[in-house]
Ligand SMILES: CCCCCCCCCCC/C=C/C(=O)SCCNC(=O)CCNC(=O)[C@H](O)C(C)(C)COP(=O)(O)OP(=O)(O)OC[C@H]1O[C@@H](n2cnc3c(N)ncnc32)[C@H](O)[C@@H]1OP(=O)(O)O
């Protein structure tokens with residue numbers, strides 16, 4: 001769809017690019033000439049991802065260990081990247097989420113999600129923005145949101161709140177930083193099945209409701225990674241240099257037509273919720289064992 005060199009000379013960081021949607025975006029950027037950087041908290045996962053991105057794209061990729069919840073960790077990562085040259089683009093993709101009845105959430109549970117999604121996107125955007133502004137360079141920021149920024153969603157309230165905050169950041173920074181040549185946009189995907197999201201959001205047969213099902217999507221299917229890559233390459237390219245402050249949905253029309261949220265989980269019993277929590281926490285434990293930071 002695009003010229004293979006459409007992103008030649010671009011240097012793009014994808015947070016959370018070691019897995020899922022972030023890794024797929026990174027492949028798309030690198031295959032179109034960009035040097036991509038990915039970050040996350042698990043060295044082994046990042047090393048494997050870099051090898052895969054290089055092989056699939058035949059392009060340039062590097063990884064850094066960083067925790068987006070920690071502003072010092074983000075600063076250290078940006079300094080390391082800038083030592084080789086400035087980034088031209090940032091994708092705020094790192095995310096955290098799990099299904100839970102809101103009344104069961106502890107302050108730490110809420111904080112884990114809010115700080116990853118909202119604080120992480122803010123810290124990374126400011127770390128890039130201040131460097132671009134100081135050097136008089138243009139830049140592009142794209143945040144990976146979800147259609148709940150328009151609809152909200154039951155049972156994932158901290159994630160819906162945090163994504164909505166980043167939606168507000170997108171519109172606000174587009175205006176503040178537009179005169180400095182920095183474009184700020186976002187995407188709002190519908191369901192693109194990934195291991196990370198499905199383990200936390202569809203852990204049991206009983207939790208398969210609206211948000212994670214394809215049958216009520218007007219286009220009657222899940223999103224394809226190629227479709228996601230095409231949108232990201234376009235938004236990151238100089239071909240759309242008049243688009244800023246927008247959040248573009250890529251959900252097959254789901255949020256306009258059907259309950260693309262977890263409203264259907266009202267049917268779950270306390271025992272179902274307990275089993276869901278145990279399944280989610282087993283997935284988190286497995287990931288934590290390999291965290292490097
Ligand atoms: C058209 C719309 C269609 C929608 C499409 C559907 C699907 C897409 C939805 C898209 C929205 C966003 C999705 C995502 O972000 S998916 C990404 C999923 N990946 C991840 O979450 C990876 C990162 N995750 C984590 O790091 C962990 O999961 C965690 C968030 C838990 C944070 O880890 P941390 O190490 O900080 O956390 P702890 O294990 O110490 O736990 C912190 C507190 O959280 C409590 N907790 C954990 N699990 C549960 C649970 N299931 N229920 C309630 N509480 C939970 C835990 O007990 C800790 O609190 P306390 O210390 O007070 O006990």
Ligand SMILES: NC(=O)C1=CN([C@@H]2O[C@H](COP(=O)(O)OP(=O)(O)OC[C@H]3O[C@@H](n4cnc5c(N)ncnc54)[C@H](OP(=O)(O)O)[C@@H]3O)[C@@H](O)[C@H]2O)C=CC1
Pocket residue numbers: 015016017018019020021022039040041042045066067068069092093094095096116144145146147188189190191192193194195196197287
């Ligand atoms: N899959 C879907 O259908 C949809 C996904 N999205 C969004 O897409 C994004 C990616 O989700 P997906 O690929 O499905 O899920 P994944 O779980 O595969 O991706 C989450 C990534 O974020 C990284 N991450 C989490 N916490 C931190 C942290 N504190 N510091 C650095 N990196 C972190 C994880 O790496 P590590 O644990 O190693 O740090 C992981 O690579 C999320 O923002 C999600 O909200 C939006 C709509 C739909």
